[in-house]
Amino acid sequence: MILHNKVPFLNQIDDPMAVFHTHAVAGALGGILTGVFAVPKLCRLFYMVPDWEKYTGLAYALQNGATGAGLRQMGIQVGAIVFVIIFNFVTTSLICLVVGALVPLRLHTDALQMGDKAVHGEEAFALNDETAKFENLNHNKIYDTQEFSFVRPPRPLTQLQMV
Numbered sequence: 001m002i003l004h005n006k007v008p009f010l011n012q013i014d015d016p017m018a019v020f021h022t023h024a025v026a027g028a029l030g031g032i033l034t035g036v037f038a039v040p041k042l043c044r045l046f047y048m049v050p051d052w053e054k055y056t057g058l059a060y061a062l063q064n065g066a067t068g069a070g071l072r073q074m075g076i077q078v079g080a081i082v083f084v085i086i087f088n089f090v091t092t093s094l095i096c097l098v099v100g101a102l103v104p105l106r107l108h109t110d111a112l113q114m115g116d117k118a119v120h121g122e123e124a125f126a127l128n129d130e131t132a133k134f135e136n137l138n139h140n141k142i143y144d145t146q147e148f149s150f151v152r153p154p155r156p157l158t159q160l161q162m163v
Contacts, residue, residue, distance in 0.1 A: 035077030
């Protein structure tokens with residue numbers, strides 16, 4: 001979330017659940033790297049076709065002199081990424097249209113400016129809190145490392161609730 005706040009492109013995306021950089025970026029990177037490092041023997045098992053040699057990762061294809069096969073696999077991977085992006089865009093748009101016809105999808109601008117604390121009574125995603133820090137609690141003897149725990153400084157009591 002800190003990176004999301006610092007990168008200008010990510011600031012333009014309304015993504016309060018951090019789905020874009022958690023799933024889209026990681027999924028696309030995984031798909032591309034699969035196209036690079038796909039093992040020929042595993043591709044043979046996956047595709048189950050007699051001409052399995054043409055389905056191999058780019059790294060193995062360059063090593064074996066089958067550059068066309070590696071580029072073909074990269075094309076398959078990039079095509080799959082484009083398909084998933086289009087599929088997600090279309091299905092999410094349809095879902096939002098249906099839900100938007102039933103209930104409003106966004107708060108009014110004045111309610112958005114008040115923030116989560118004013119609207120819901122608590123802050124969402126408190127890990128983005130600048131005052132929070134990690135403190136060293138004890139020494140982990142198994143791995144010979146120090147253990148750290150997330151500690152939030154105490155906040156002043158603002159409301160009392162009678163039980």
